Amino acid sequence: MGKRLYAVIGLGRFGGSICKELSREGMEVLAIDNDEEKVNEFKEVASHAVIADSTDEIALRDLGFRNIDHVIVAIGDNVHASILTTLIVKELGISTITVKAQNDYHEKVLEKIGADEIVHPERDMGRRIAHSIISSNILDYLELSDEHSVVEVKAGDRMDGETIIDLDIRARFGCNVVAIKRGKDINVSPMADDVIEKGDIIIVIGSDKDIHRFEKALVIED
Incomplete structure (x- = not known):
């Protein structure tokens, strides 16, 4: 299975934040805006950054x-442009479309024309949404500071049947597992020999760079 390809149309604060985070996660991203200055800002960030009018179907086909x-x-x-x-x-024929809505009216129209996910972003929500885009797991x-975050992930095949000490999350990635949720049960401060099962919800805290490594190794599945 090849690498998934993403396109971000509109490089304002929200779109720019998503573009930066997807790119930082190693995803292939095509960044588009009709503002040359914004596009130039992302030439070193995204895989490709181009000036284009997204309401021009021929231009998008050509891209x-x-x-x-x-x-x-x-x-x-x-x-209107959105x-x-x-x-x-x-x-x-794009398989998945996520759209930023300005208001409730805008959202209703987007629902009718087939947007898959509609978001009403608050400041700097781009990072949070980018992570959910990368993997359903x-x-x-949640950002705790500029450099530290908490991530809630669903255990997949890579964690199934492994203990915390088997996975060695703290030593390998510098992250700490602070809780495991299984159904209605929540295990706070789990022990090293606690076994993780597929479908468990794992709550992990760490620096952003360490969380990125943890996600790539154990969470994001091909």
């Missing part, structure tokens, strides 16, 4: 949009 797996429409204040872009992207992501 190879048929090969994109997931499009994030993060257009700022222009609701809706038209979503329609075009949908018609191009990453359930939540």
